[in-house]
Amino acid sequence: MQSDLVRMALILGLLSCVGPFAIDMYLPALPAIADSLGAPVEATQYTLMSFFVAFGICQLFYGPASDMFGRKPPLYFGLVLFAVASVGCALAPTIEWLIALRFVQGIGAASVMSIPRAVIRDRYTGTQATRLMTTVMLVISISPMLAPLAGSALIGPLGWPSVFIAVALATVVSLILAATGLPETLQPANRVPFRFSAMTSAFGTLLRDPGFMGLTIIGGFGMSSFFVFLSTASFLYTGYYGLTPTQFSLAFALNALGFFASSQFAANLGERFGAVAVVRWAVTGFAVSASLMLAVIAAGFAEFAVLVAMLLLCNVFLGLVIPTSMVLSLEEHGPIAGTAAALGGALQMLLGAVAIVIVSLVFDGTPLPLVAAIATCALAALAISALTLRSAQPVAVQP
Template sequence: MKSDLVRMALILGLLSCVGPFAIDMYLPALPSIAESLGAPVEATQYTLMSYFVAFGVCQLFYGPASDMFGRKPPLYFGLVLFALASIGCAFAPSIEWLIALRFVQGVGAASVMSIPRAVIRDRYTGTEATRLMTTVMLVISISPMLAPLAGSALIGPFGWPSVFIAVALATVASMVLTGVGLPETLPPAERVPFKFSAMTGAFATLLRDPGYMGLTLIGGLGMSSFFAFLSTASFLYTGHYGLTPTQFSLAFALNALGFFTASQFAANLGERFGSVVVVRWAVAGFAASASLMCSVIAAGYDNFALLVGMLIVTNAFLGLVIPTSMVLSLEEHGPIAGTAAALGGALQMLLGAVAIVIVSQVFDGTPLPLVAAIAVCALLALGLSVLTLRGAAQVAVQS
């Protein structure tokens, strides 16, 4: 890979880790937070939901803002807000305050979700963009491997508030990295002046594009299945299977292995067979593996090692679905890449928030509600892929 691609991947990947770190470091702390603040499991799960709602909705503002003012100013604003909210979370006196501050934290984190996608689209298209996106995913994949372990290491001696202090410090480091290493990829001549009608017109164009919407929702349903896992994993692994916080962190990292490994093949497969074909077959594999996992658990085979193994396989297919569908959804919308990335991210995060609400209502401490939710997401994604990709050319998108 070219040195420029590697440098951009590292910077964008580390920036994109800010939001996931606020989730992954935090997961081992959920049972401790529930006990410390005297909150029920459902209320504690709402701290995730509020974060995802803000994380999703506010991308609708960051995307157009990045098209109007350049990529870096909105990025700085979001990072500063995220750092301040993280400090607030560390001193939250009640579960209600924590839910509210997590919402503010999500408002800031939204900037590092949509803007890096637009930066990629500013510089690259086709398989080169897919290669960069998957390399960014490689860097992001470090988060679920290391962040829960780091969270567990902090929670033991310092308590759960230390997780948010650490996240705030990491955000400051990200701001320095942005200032030093990330160039402005949208020159003033190419920026879109603020016009409310232009912004709403861009959203209307995207919402009427069946290809964009279908690919966005396919990726969103894949993300929703993972968000369902996020909201229940710590309670399931520590409560039902009796793991310690450190053991949970290791198991969580193992679950990311399939996604991490498969995502690195997405660009090469897209170049050889075409991105459309990759999405089509990867979604089919996602649906088949998720349905099999649900059937096995429903039949009474409740075994921890078996569940982890099936999750690894299911996540491997997601490693092909998510980055490839992201790139394809933006391919035809270069002039409004920031807005397209923002709307896509918003819709995907909102789908994830809905998944968290539904799973939190039916979660009974066993794996069945979780695997059933993953299977539903996978089957819906399969149906959408049939409708969206019907008759699409089975060739790779060329840069």
């Protein structure tokens, strides 16, 4: 890989870790937050839901803003807002305040979801873009592997508010990194002047594009399956299976490892077999493995090792679906890459938020609601891929 790709992957990966750290690092704290603030499990899960709603909707503003003003100014705004809201979360006196401040935190975090995607599209397309996207995801893999462990280490001696203070400090470091190491990839001559009609026209173009919408929803159902795992895993692993926060963090890291390990093969597989073929076969594998997991758990084989092993298998396929579908969805929309990345991210986050709400209503502390939700997301992604990719040719996308 060229040195420029490595440098961009490290910077964009570390910036992109800001949002996941705000999720993964505080997952071990969810039971402690419920006890400390006297909140029911459902209300604590809504702190995730409110974050995802803001995280999704606000990408619709950051994307067009980055097309109009350049990539870096909206990124600065989002990082500063995220840091301030993180401090507010640490000081939240009630669960209602925490839900509201998590919403504000999601507004800031949305900047590091859509803008790095647009930066990648500014500089690269095709196989190079997929390779960079998967390398960014490799850097992001630090989050699900280390963030829960770091959160567990802080919660014990310092309490759950320390998690948000640590996230705020990490955001300040990210802001410095963005200011000093990230080039502005959208030059003034290529920026789109603000016109409301142009913005709505761009959104209309994307919403009418069956390829963009289909690939976005395929990735969205894949991400939704992971979001429902995020919202229930800490209660399931510590409550039903009796794990300690540290043991939960290690099990969580193992599940995430399957996703990020397989994602590193997405570019090579796409180059050899075609990105469309990779998405088609990976979605099929995801649906088959998730359906098998549901059948096994429903049959009463709900041992912890069985669940972790089957989640790991599902995540192996998911690691091929998400980065490849992201790159393909942006491939034909270079002039409005920021808007396309924003709309795609928003739709995916909103799908995830809806999935969290549904699962929170039916979650009974056992593994069955979780695996049923994952299987439903996988089968929905398979159905959309059958419609969207039916006539697509399995050829590699060239730069």
